[in-house]
Amino acid sequence: MLTDTLLTGFGAWNPIAWVIAFAVALFIAWIIQRMGEPDVPGEGESGKPYLSGNDEPTPEATHIGGSNLYWGCTEAMNGYYARIVPLHTGCLTDYVLWVLGTFALLVIFIGVL
Amino acid sequence: MMDFIIANAPALLIAVPMLGAFALPLIGRLGDTGRNGWILLITLVTAIIAVLLTWTVLSGGPVLYTFGAASPVDALPADSGGIPIRIVFTVDAFSAFMALFAAFVGFIVALYSIASERLSSGKDGYYALMLLLLVGILGMVTTGDLFNFFVFLEINSLAGAALVAYRIDKGVAVEAGLKYAFLTTLAGLMVLYAIGLLYGQYDSLNMALIASRMTYTMLDKVALALLVAGLALKAGAVPLHFWTPDAYSMAPAAITALLVVASQAGLYGLFRVLFSVYGLTLSYVTVGWAVIILGVLSMVVGVTMAIPQKDVKRLMAYHAVSQSGYMLLGVGVGLVVLGDAVAMEAFGRTAMEGGIFHIVNHAMYKGLLFLTAGAIFLYTGTRNLNKLGGLGHSMKWTMLFFIIGALAIAGIPPFNGFASKLMIYESVFAFSPVIAVIAMVVSVLTLASFVKVFHAIFMGPAQPRHAEAREVPLPMLVAMGALALLTILMGVFPEQIVSTLIEPAANALIDQGAYVATVLGGL
Numbered sequence: 304m305l306t307d308t309l310l311t312g313f314g315a316w317n318p319i320a321w322v323i324a325f326a327v328a329l330f331i332a333w334i335i336q337r338m339g340e341p342d343v344p345g346e347g348e349s350g351k352p353y354l355s356g357n358d359e360p361t362p363e364a365t366h367i368g369g370s371n372l373y374w375g376c377t378e379a380m381n382g383y384y385a386r387i388v389p390l391h392t393g394c395l396t397d398y399v400l401w402v403l404g405t406f407a408l409l410v411i412f413i414g415v416l
Numbered sequence: 417m418m419d420f421i422i423a424n425a426p427a428l429l430i431a432v433p434m435l436g437a438f439a440l441p442l443i444g445r446l447g448d449t450g451r452n453g454w455i456l457l458i459t460l461v462t463a464i465i466a467v468l469l470t471w472t473v474l475s476g477g478p479v480l481y482t483f484g485a486a487s488p489v490d491a492l493p494a495d496s497g498g499i500p501i502r503i504v505f506t507v508d509a510f511s512a513f514m515a516l517f518a519a520f521v522g523f524i525v526a527l528y529s530i531a532s533e534r535l536s537s538g539k540d541g542y543y544a545l546m547l548l549l550l551v552g553i554l555g556m557v558t559t560g561d562l563f564n565f566f567v568f569l570e571i572n573s574l575a576g577a578a579l580v581a582y583r584i585d586k587g588v589a590v591e592a593g594l595k596y597a598f599l600t601t602l603a604g605l606m607v608l609y610a611i612g613l614l615y616g617q618y619d620s621l622n623m624a625l626i627a628s629r630m631t632y633t634m635l636d637k638v639a640l641a642l643l644v645a646g647l648a649l650k651a652g653a654v655p656l657h658f659w660t661p662d663a664y665s666m667a668p669a670a671i672t673a674l675l676v677v678a679s680q681a682g683l684y685g686l687f688r689v690l691f692s693v694y695g696l697t698l699s700y701v702t703v704g705w706a707v708i709i710l711g712v713l714s715m716v717v718g719v720t721m722a723i724p725q726k727d728v729k730r731l732m733a734y735h736a737v738s739q740s741g742y743m744l745l746g747v748g749v750g751l752v753v754l755g756d757a758v759a760m761e762a763f764g765r766t767a768m769e770g771g772i773f774h775i776v777n778h779a780m781y782k783g784l785l786f787l788t789a790g791a792i793f794l795y796t797g798t799r800n801l802n803k804l805g806g807l808g809h810s811m812k813w814t815m816l817f818f819i820i821g822a823l824a825i826a827g828i829p830p831f832n833g834f835a836s837k838l839m840i841y842e843s844v845f846a847f848s849p850v851i852a853v854i855a856m857v858v859s860v861l862t863l864a865s866f867v868k869v870f871h872a873i874f875m876g877p878a879q880p881r882h883a884e885a886r887e888v889p890l891p892m893l894v895a896m897g898a899l900a901l902l903t904i905l906m907g908v909f910p911e912q913i914v915s916t917l918i919e920p921a922a923n924a925l926i927d928q929g930a931y932v933a934t935v936l937g938g939l
Contacts, residue, residue, distance in 0.1 A: 309835055309910040312766040313842040318830035318908045325830070362806060362877040369801025369872035370726055373864065377724045384724065387717065391658060395595055398658040402602060402645065405655055409641040409706060414634065416702045 423488065425469040426481035426505040429515060429554050433462050433522070437547035444540035452530040455543045459523040462550065466519035470512040474920060478508040478934040480560075491622075491935050498936075500622040506560030506934055509920035510772070514557035514684050516917075517776045518677050521783055522550040528787055528895035529670045531888065532794060542582060542668075549575040549674055556681040560935060562611045562693075563621045565685060569607060569650070572678050573600035580667040580675075592662035599649060599659045603682075606646035610639035623693050624935035627928060632697040640698065643689050644706065650682030653744060654713040657737045661725075664733035665799070669790020670895075672729065673783035676736055680775050683740065687747055687925060695928035696755055704752030711744030712851060715858040722865050727799045729789050731869060732782070735825060738858060739778045745855065746771020746840045747925075749847045754926070763846040768922045769914060770839030776917075777832040777906060781824035784899040788818040791888040791896065792873060801872040803881070808874035810885045815874045817896040822870060824903045826863035832903050835910035 309316045351359055377384060421428060436458030443454045473479055481488045483503045491500040507515070525546065533539055552572025559565050577600065581593025614636070615621055618629045630636065649656035660679075664672050690703065718738025725731035750768030753759035791814045792807060793799055808815045824831035827838075837859060845852035887893070906913050924931065 309838070309914060311839050311842045312763060313846065316829075316835065316838055316910070318835075318910065321830040322908055362879050363881070366805040366876035366879065367871070368803075368805070369868060372868040372871060373723060376864075380720070383720065387721065388724075391661075391721070393662075395598055398595070398599060399602065401655050401658065402599070402649060405648075406606070406641060406645040409645055410638060412706050413641050413644075413699070413703060414637045416699070 421465065422468055422472055424481075425465050425472065426479060426507050426558055427483065427488075429462065429465050429469060429519070429558060430551055432465060433458055433547040433550045433554070436462075437544040437551065440540045440544040440547070448534070448539075451539060451543065455526045455530065455547075456523075458547065459519075459526040459550070462554075463519040463523045466512075466516045466554075469507060470516045470917075473507055473509055473512040474916070478506060478924070478930070479512075480934055481505040481507070492937065499620055500625060500935055503564050504560040504622060504624075504935060505558045506624065506931065507558050508924040508931060508934065509917075510684070510688070510922075510924040511558050513772070513776070513917050513921040514681070515554055517779050518550070518553045518557065518681070521674060521677050521779055522546075522553075524783065524787075524895045524898055525670045525674045527898075528673075528790070528892050529668075531891035532670055532790055533668065534889075536583070538582070542579070545575045545579050545582070546671065546674065549579060549671075549678060552576075553674075553678050553681045557684050560623050561621050562614065562623055562626070565623075566604060566608050566611055569682075569685070570601075570604050572681060573597070573604060573650070576600070576663075576667075576671075576675055576678050579671045580663045582671075583666075583668060585666060589666040592659075592666035596659050596663040599656075603646040603649040606642045606649075607685075610642035610646070613639040613642075622935060623688070624932045627693050627695060628932050628936060630694060630697045632694070632699075636694070640689070640694060640703070644686065644703075647682045647686040647689070648710055650679060651686060651740055651744075652679050652682075652714075652737050653710045653740055654717040654737060657714065657718070660737055661730045661733040664736060664786070665727055665729035669729075669786050669793065672733075672786040672790075676782050676786070677779050679736070679740070680743075680779060683743055683775065690751060691754075691925040692928055692931045700751050700754040704748050704750075704754070707744050707748030707751055708851070711741040711746075711748050712854060714738060714741030714744060715855060716741075719858045719861045719865065723861065723868075726801050728792070728801055728804075728869060728873065729786070729799050731801075731865065732785050732789060735785075735862060735865065736778075736782055738862065739774070739782065739825065741858070742774045742837065742840055742855065743771045743778070745844060745851065746774065749844055750922075750926070752847070759847075760926070763843040765922060765926070766839055767843035767847065768925065769918045770836050770843060772921050772925075773836035773839060773910075773914060773918045774833075776913075777824070777836045777903075780899050780903045780906065781821045781831070781833055784817060784821040784896060784903060785825065787892070787896045787899065788814050788821060791892055794888055794892075795885045796882050801869065804873045804879075805876045805882075806874070806878040807882060807885055809878040810882070811874075811887055813887055813893055814896070817900045818870065818874070820900045820903055822863075822866035824907065826866055827859040828863065830904075830907045832906035832910070835907055835914075839914075 482491045555568030577593045577597035581590045618626045652660040722734035746767045750764045753764035824833040827833045
């Protein structure tokens, strides 16, 4: 097992313990799944979920789309995104300016410092 | 036969895929079966040659191959005046490492493409360009000649641009291809101008000879700035990354996986120039910090730009930018302490090994993620995260492969991304705790981003609009499965990979004298 240990100079990392933990976690998950109902209980009204008397929404309506996730995070970082997103103009001439600007900074950084 | 192949492996590594590309219009007349067999044969043979070449280098030291010489190892014939006048391939452990995984990804991409492109037209051109892209990558990482490097860089860029634009897609892909072509040509011209400056001073195009004569004049500094800017652009480092979301998202999925390796060939060029051509003559602290700044900017801007994306491939493209930052950071820290033997042994070498290890890990898990994106697009026809959902019901294998790739890129143990990131975190922490914390936060944001993607694509009830979605054909599953398996194995057995491939590669970069001596014979 020692040969499987990655030495980083400051510590060590042996993935085998993690693999065992993964296997145990998967086994527990499998047991929990086995304890569940194999299918909805019956057809018709008895098989529908109870939603306080409301109709079951369509699959499209129940799925949370990608844009809705982390809305709060991106909104909280609005000040950052308001500056960084507009830099990605999609305009080739702007991108060429970025290349030339970066080159100029590198010349100063490498040539002078 | 085997001796001939091993003796000529550097040349065959380029010649075989080039022959495969130019023969494709003829082979294509045999039909799909013949073409598929040909492309698989060529990429498999190329991968086997790369394995043999790597084995030769790791067991016997760097391989020198002089084109047109009576003996391939004779770079300095008696009447040459001590100047390697012919084109020379100098394959050390770093070159062999890059060639090995590039050739492997080439085979995987070919395997995936025979299923993903089976209903498309223009396959002769597609595969010919794909093989030329592979030629460009392999040439860049094996040549020891600067002008030759430029030629392969151009082959790499032009073939890549043509492939980005290949499936026109109402003109959007053509626009992406145009941007990629223009910017990478600009990068190529910057590299060419730098080569001209070096040639004007040192009367040679050979990297080892230039390294042995390097005096670090003002012209050398300008050449270095040109090389860093040009190759950082090719690698997609911030703030030169603008082409990546367009090119990566519009290219066919299999090609995107290979474009990631093409960008890493740019990183290879950057590291080769910094360590092997300039080495200790440059102001390594200043230039090392420049590389670190590019790395940190790439990590932070890449991941934060990924979070709000709605197109899954654009999101992955920004993550590719972010992951490149880790490689720049690790190797940049090694460059800062290049002249400090104590610091190099304390943390510099580990940082470099982490950065180099991350290159191959990134090629595996990011290639895997782009292939899963292609699988999702195959039957749903959309990359929009707001229009996807519930695919876990019908694409279980693709979902499993996506989970493996997502956990690896987020640096979750025991996948390969964790091993290389751990090496980077710990070594960079000794150099600068603040930068190490930034690197860890970027990993957390990466995980958050991929949780979003996973939920948006695979979770939720089955969507009626994707009723046609089903598991992709077997070759695509096998290709994804091979990358997923390597992503796991390289994470579970990291020490074997590090001691076999990564340490020799890092040592080859650090030991400039050995690189020079390979060509000039012990100067």
